[in-house]
Amino acid sequence: MNITVIGSGYVGLTVGTCFAEMGNNVTCVDVDEHKINNLNKGIIPIFEPGLDNLVLKNLNKTLFFSTSLKEFNSKTEIIFIAVGTPMKEDGDVDLKYFYEASKQIGQTIDKHTIIVNKSTVPIGTADKVKEIIQTELEYRKVDVTFHVVSNPEFLKEGTAIADFMKPDRIVIGADSEVAFHKMEQLYSPFFRTHDRFIRMDIRSAEMTKYAANAMLATKISFINEIANICEKVGADANKVRIGIGSDSRIGYNFIYPGAGYGGSCFPKDVKALHKIAKEHGYTAKLIASVEAVNDAQKLIIAQKVIHRFGEDLSGKTFALWGLSFKPGTDDVREAPSIYVIKELLNKGAKIKVYDPKAIATAKEFYLKELENITYCDSKYQVLENADALILMTEWKEFRSPDFEEIKLKLNSPIIFDGRNQYNVFNLKEKGFEYYQIGK
Numbered sequence: 001m002n003i004t005v006i007g008s009g010y011v012g013l014t015v016g017t018c019f020a021e022m023g024n025n026v027t028c029v030d031v032d033e034h035k036i037n038n039l040n041k042g043i044i045p046i047f048e049p050g051l052d053n054l055v056l057k058n059l060n061k062t063l064f065f066s067t068s069l070k071e072f073n074s075k076t077e078i079i080f081i082a083v084g085t086p087m088k089e090d091g092d093v094d095l096k097y098f099y100e101a102s103k104q105i106g107q108t109i110d111k112h113t114i115i116v117n118k119s120t121v122p123i124g125t126a127d128k129v130k131e132i133i134q135t136e137l138e139y140r141k142v143d144v145t146f147h148v149v150s151n152p153e154f155l156k157e158g159t160a161i162a163d164f165m166k167p168d169r170i171v172i173g174a175d176s177e178v179a180f181h182k183m184e185q186l187y188s189p190f191f192r193t194h195d196r197f198i199r200m201d202i203r204s205a206e207m208t209k210y211a212a213n214a215m216l217a218t219k220i221s222f223i224n225e226i227a228n229i230c231e232k233v234g235a236d237a238n239k240v241r242i243g244i245g246s247d248s249r250i251g252y253n254f255i256y257p258g259a260g261y262g263g264s265c266f267p268k269d270v271k272a273l274h275k276i277a278k279e280h281g282y283t284a285k286l287i288a289s290v291e292a293v294n295d296a297q298k299l300i301i302a303q304k305v306i307h308r309f310g311e312d313l314s315g316k317t318f319a320l321w322g323l324s325f326k327p328g329t330d331d332v333r334e335a336p337s338i339y340v341i342k343e344l345l346n347k348g349a350k351i352k353v354y355d356p357k358a359i360a361t362a363k364e365f366y367l368k369e370l371e372n373i374t375y376c377d378s379k380y381q382v383l384e385n386a387d388a389l390i391l392m393t394e395w396k397e398f399r400s401p402d403f404e405e406i407k408l409k410l411n412s413p414i415i416f417d418g419r420n421q422y423n424v425f426n427l428k429e430k431g432f433e434y435y436q437i438g439k
């Protein structure tokens with residue numbers, strides 16, 4: 001099939017590349033000229049395991065990049081919109097990129113096309129997209145039919161290729177058999193044994209994405225709240241996690257106590273769902289609490305540091321392992337690490353940081369112009385002359401470090417672990433002061 005993907009970020013680039021890998025003819029479009037120039041040279045703008053190989057394999061064969069929708073493949077049958085839908089200051093979803101892309105579609109299409117909303121958008125957005133496209137077509141006096149479909153994306157950064165190539169389910173929200181059929185044709189090659197299509201109306205599909213993210217965020221905030229209670233009552237959240245996870249109705253996934261969730265999706269989607277409900281006259285109390293618990297949790301490690309070293313941290317230096325909001329990605333959007341760093345800097349501390357992939361993005365967008373931060377090239381270099389180690393992202397290389405080396409390099413053997421990676425008793429035996437979440 002001939003496909004155009006508007007927006008070549010984490011989602012658009014992955015989606016476009018995977019469709020190209022399946023033999024479709026794909027053009028990925030982005031307004032960011034620098035990004036498109038680089039992609040045309042085979043330079044990938046983000047770190048996503050396996051993505052670079054797939055792009056290089058298909059580049060200029062089945063996968064093309066362009067800055068202009070007008071130059072897109074005139075045979076295009078399906079256009080995906082995968083532009084960013086970031087959060088505004090007030091928590092509303094910023095749909096300006098999304099509506100702009102819809103407008104461009106209306107200004108460009110000249111034959112029957114299926115428009116697929118891949119971005120996460122508030123319920124009812126598909127109706128607005130239809131209106132925008134229809135208005136542009138009428139203005140151009142072009143008489144073509146089109147269908148708008150909602151096809152929310154559930155890939156996870158860090159495992160995006162595998163998630164997209166072997167999906168749990170493909171949710172398709174549409175209002176015509178033509179659109180359902182076309183979408184199922186497109187995705188059929190991704191299922192070898194049996195398909196996993198879930199057909200529904202468009203609004204339910206749009207809501208499914210918010211409900212899925214809110215459910216996952218709820219599990220995280222729930223276990224973090226349990227962990228905080230565990231600390232007060234002298235229980236161990238690690239043991240409680242295993243105790244409850246063994247119940248198949250609960251399961252082990254997404255119940256790890258930690259320093260809070262971040263990323264480009266959970267924080268913005270939970271906030272958006274709360275706002276959407278409010279706009280429709282409903283106060284979503286549980287959703288609001290999930291967010292409130294997480295906001296507090298993001299600072300819990302900083303509070304532990306302050307509790308241990310005092311309110312005035314001037315003269316203290318902390319080594320921080322991990323900036324990205326989770327391992328396997330260079331994405332630092334809403335990462336708890338940034339909140340912890342800023343809080344400790346505010347208290348006068350100096351910070352040394354190491355992350356295997358996310359230093360460049362953090363430096364450019366999130367820690368820009370902040371003083372008293374040193375960026376290091378290795379996990380051991382960062383420890384030199386530091387008063388304690390703070391672990392914020394559970395990259396594999398942090399799982400089994402050389403504790404003797406850590407002890408040797410730190411001024412004092414103290415570890416604050418925001419991801420409960422180590423065994424308390426082993427570390428105590430090695431002479432460490434060790435702080436976790438929920439114990």
Ligand code: NAD
Pocket residue numbers: 006007008009010011012029030031032035082083084085097098100101118119120121153154155156157264265
């Ligand atoms: P991103 O910020 O990485 O990428 C968005 C891209 O869109 C940018 O490259 C930007 O330049 C481009 N863009 C903006 N306006 C454009 C236009 N008019 N024409 C062409 N390109 C344009 O965003 P992302 O993380 O890929 O997220 C995209 C959407 O997918 C969001 O709605 C997000 O909530 C959703 N989503 C993200 C993930 C994820 O893990 N990142 C997972 C599922 C769903």
